Amino acid sequence: MTVDTVHLMTIAGMALVTLAMRLGGYVLVRYVTLRGRAAVAMEAMPVAVLTALIVPTALATGPAETIAAAITALAAWRLPLIVAVAIGTVCVVLLRMGFS
Amino acid sequence: MSSNPSFLPEFRRGFLDIAPLTLGVVPFALLFGTLAAQKGLSPLETVLMCASVYAGGAQFVSIEVWAHPVPVLAVIAATALANSRYLLMGAALRPHLRTLPLVVRLGFVGIHSDETWALALRRRKTHDLTPGYVAGLVGFFYLNWPFWCGVGAVFGGAIDDPARFGADFMFAALFIGLIRGLWQGRSSLLAICASALTAWVVHRYVSGHWYIFAGAVAGMAAAALTCRADASAQEAEA
Structure with missing residues (x-):
C-alpha cells in the first residue's frame, strides 16, 4: 500500500480538471450557450x-x-x-x- | 405521487433505478483495477483515483497514456479531453435541478456520471427531482466504482505477462466499444476517419503523445465543418 508523490500529484490534477468540467458546464451555461458548429465539435x-x-x-x-x-x-x-x-x-x- | 414525497421511498426509487447499472459496472471496475496494476499503480492509488476522478472512460484513457516516468501533463490533458463532455452534460442538468437544495445540486453536479446523468434526466420527465431520489441514485453507485477497482488492482497485479492474455489489447477493444455507444451517425463517422488519419500520421512522425491531441482536434473540426447548419442547430437544442 504505497503512494508515490508523482502518482498522487497526477491523480490530483486529473481530479481537479474533471471537477472543473463537471461544475464548469453547469456554471457557464448561465452565460454562454454553445450553438451550431461549436456544439457539434464538442459533441x-x-x-x-x-x-x-x-x-x-x-x-x-x-x-x-x-x-x-x-x-x-x-x-x-x-x-x-x-x-x-x-x-x-x-x-x-x-x-x-x-x-x- | 404526493406533492411532498418523503425521503425513504424516493431514496429506494433512485437506488432501484440504478441497481442494474451498479452491477454492470463491476466487470469494468475489475478490468480497470487490473490495467492500473499492470501500469504500476498501487491498489491504494487506484482507489484514490477512482474516488476522486470518478470517470470510468477518462480513467481508462489516462491509464493508457500512463508510463514510466509518468507523463504528468499528457495524462492530465488526456483526462480533460476525455471528460470535456461533462461541460455539456453539466450545462444540460441546470434547468432540471431547481427543486433541489443548493448543497444537493452542487453535490450531484460535482459527482454525476453518464449513468446517473441519464437516469436523473429520465426521472425528471415525470417527476421533480428530490434529495432522496438523488441520494439513492448516487450513493451506492459512487462507492461501487472505487471498491471493485481496488479489488481488481489487488488481484490484477498478480498476473504475469498480461500480453499473453491479450490484456494489452483490452484498451483498444474497450474504446472501440465505447465509440459504438457514442455513435451519432454521419458526424461520428467523419470524426473517426479524420481523427484516425491525423493521429496515424502524427504518431508516425512526431514522438510523444501529440497524436492524441492532433487526432481529437482533426475529428472535431471534421464534424463541425461538415455539419449542415439546420442539423447543427437541432443538435444544439437537444
Missing part, C-alpha cells in the same frame, strides 16, 4: 479522442491487432460492450499465435 470530441487513442494499437502494431480491432468493431455493433471486449481480446491472442 464529436469523445469519439475523436477515443479514435486517436487506439490508432497506435489498431493501425501501427501489426496485422493481428488491426484485424482484431475490426472484429471488435463488428462485435460491438450488436453485442453488449463487455462481450465485444472479450471477443476482441480472444481474437488478438489467437491471431498473434497465427502471425508469430
